[in-house]
Amino acid sequence: MSTVIRFFVAPSHEAAAAVVDRGPDGAFESLSYGNFDAEEALIEWESIVTGRTFERLVAADEPEAVADSDDGDGPVVFAASKALQDALAAADQSRLGEVSQLWVQKRAADGETFDQEIATKILSDLARLARGVGGRDHRLYCWMA
Numbered sequence: 277m278s279t280v281i282r283f284f285v286a287p288s289h290e291a292a293a294a295v296v297d298r299g300p301d302g303a304f305e306s307l308s309y310g311n312f313d314a315e316e317a318l319i320e321w322e323s324i325v326t327g328r329t330f331e332r333l334v335a336a337d338e339p340e341a342v343a344d345s346d347d348g349d350g351p352v353v354f355a356a357s358k359a360l361q362d363a364l365a366a367a368d369q370s371r372l373g374e375v376s377q378l379w380v381q382k383r384a385a386d387g388e389t390f391d392q393e394i395a396t397k398i399l400s401d402l403a404r405l406a407r408g409v410g411g412r413d414h415r416l417y418c419w420m421a
Contacts, residue, residue: 279310279311279312281308281314281419282300282308283306283416283417283418284306284418285304285417286300286415287413288413291304292355296343299351299419299421307401307402312390315352315418318356320382321375321379321399322357322359322360325360325375339357340355341353342417352419353417353419356416361406365409367403372400372403376395376396376399377392379395380392
């Protein structure tokens with residue numbers, strides 16, 4: 277089974293939720309990836325950059341679910357936390373490489389092989405997207421189907 281993942285920036289939860297059925301393509305600039313658990317990745321990335329444990333983030337309902345399909349088996353939209361968004365926007369390439377290396381190690385410890393170069397590219401692309409938010413009140417979201 278294949279998973280389609282699109283990270284995007286939207287002005288509000290309502291605007292992000294409006295694309296749950298069709299995805300953000302055409303409505304918002306998006307980055308497309310596949311075949312990893314983006315919800316878990318958002319938690320792991322935030323844990324790495326903030327030092328909060330995975331368990332604490334899950335207990336805090338991170339990442340925030342913004343929308344899901346009517347039957348619960350379809351696409352979902354999550355909002356990345358403001359802390360993760362800000363950390364990505366502030367990270368230089370060295371820090372992004374560090375975070376991706378720690379993430380790849382975490383995935384390996386859980387029995388999943390993830391390419392270091394791809395992990396760094398994903399985080400670098402997300403950082404670029406997060407930097408594009410600038411002073412606006414927009415947020416970073418993830419659509420998964």
